[in-house]
Amino acid sequence: LIAGGLATTYIALQMVGSGDAWDGLNLLRREVPGHFSMILSKGEMMIPDGAGGTRDAYLDLPGISVLVGGMWITNLSYWGFNQYITQRALAAKSLDEAQKGMIFAGFLKLLMPLIVVIPGIAAYVIVSNGIDTGFIESMKDPVTGLVKSDRAYPTLLQLLPVGLKGLAFAALTAAIVSSLASMANSTSTIFTMDIFNKYIDRDASEAKQVKVGRITALVAFGVASLVAPALGALDQAFQFIQEYTGFISPGVFAIFFFGVFWKKTTSNAALTGAALSIPLSVVLKVVFPALPFIDRMGVVFLILAALMIVISLVEGKGKDHPNSIEITKELFSTSTTFKIGAVLIAGITAALYIVFW
Structure with a gap:
């Protein structure tokens, strides 16, 4: 390569x-x-929009935010908290x-x-x-x-x-x-271990879990095959994927960051972060359409972080959670x-x- x-x-x-x-x-x-x-900076570079016109590249790379803003959210959530990536390090001897x-x-x-x-x-x-x-x-x-x-x-x-x-x-x-x-392995593992095995069939044998994992991977590939042709109409599919992955990234990053580094974080606070990441992103996209998606990710993360801190302090009364990571x-x-x-x-x-x- x-x-x-x-x-x-x-x-x-x-x-x-x-x-x-x-x-x-x-x-x-x-x-x-x-x-x-x-x-x-705004208006510095105009790029093709895929429809015969142009758009401001600032919407994809909003100035200084690339260094000190939302870019950190997408980078850390992907390279640090994405099973697709971390499983490779976890597989090392x-x-x-x-x-x-x-x-x-x-x-x-x-x-x-x-x-x-x-x-x-x-x-x-x-x-x-x-x-x-x-x-x-x-x-x-x-x-x-x-x-x-x-x-x-x-x-x-x-x-x-x-x-x-x-x-x-x-x-x-x-x-x-x-x-x-790697993606198929991550998808099937998350569904089988975190959803099926905990909420659907707690007593499932290993053989049944393997079967469910294989079915999950097939379903995931089926969904991907249906979605993929729609990406062909885009001028830059990568930017589209980055933006809509960014609806989830702030919540994922907030959950893992506070879960690992702050002992007072509670499960309800984490659940709040997971539940509100997409709705908040959608609201900001609709209300502030001119806001670059990287900046939107940063704003959503700050809101989720504040909510998680408040919920954890109120619920835990300022004490460390008994299941916190040492x-x-x-x-x-x-x-x-x-x-x-x-x-x-x-x-x-x-x-x-x-x-x-």
Whole structure:
């Protein structure tokens, strides 16, 4: 995947730079300097809306909120409290191995701007400047005839040389299958263990639980198959998924954060957070449609946090909950390798934001 991604970036820059990748990168910086900005202001960048018009990119990346606002909610809820992700660390043979895996993944994540963002900017310039007619035609939706952002990367992958193209698509397919397997495992586990086994059949045998889990996975895939075609009409499916996942993320994050780090949190407070996350998000979306979804997630989290604190203090009369998690410093022990890797990743990330502010 990395080899294919880097090759895709190189080819995209070559197309823009008339055969020279370095000239292509310099041309991108000259032609669309705003696309290299990581902290946007209102009206700074207009992007296609998928319907032939444009929309303000600020709605997706609302300025400083990317650093100190709602972006933390979506990041921490996904990477820290999502079973789909955490089960990979939990499957490690030791704490040290899990930490090494996290650091390795962190360094891989730093390659994303080079592998994903730069080719996207190159595709934008190719379309805007009419550099390659065939490429532009491949990016058009067969139904509407409009150029779609989501078709940029698949079109670029088609430009890879024979052999590398097959290897990249095989790796991509394997990654997708692996992700689907993880999602199916998480979905079936949550339903079987937390719902079926607790509220439907407490005495279910292991064989019955396995069967229920398999049925749950099949139903989940069925629902996904019905929903997936609707995403094809979007200009950027990823942004759509991020926004509507954000209806749930503030509640999930609040529950886990207070449940782990605040001993006074009660189960009713957690239930309130779970129950109100979606309704509050819907109300804010309807009442404040111009509010960026990342900011909306931050606001919903703050409201839920306040409610959970008040409910816990009133219900528990200020005392620690008897089933609270005992946090000790040993739980956060890290190896020297992890510490060095974490400092490097944080430093590189900070440098990227400073340079491309």
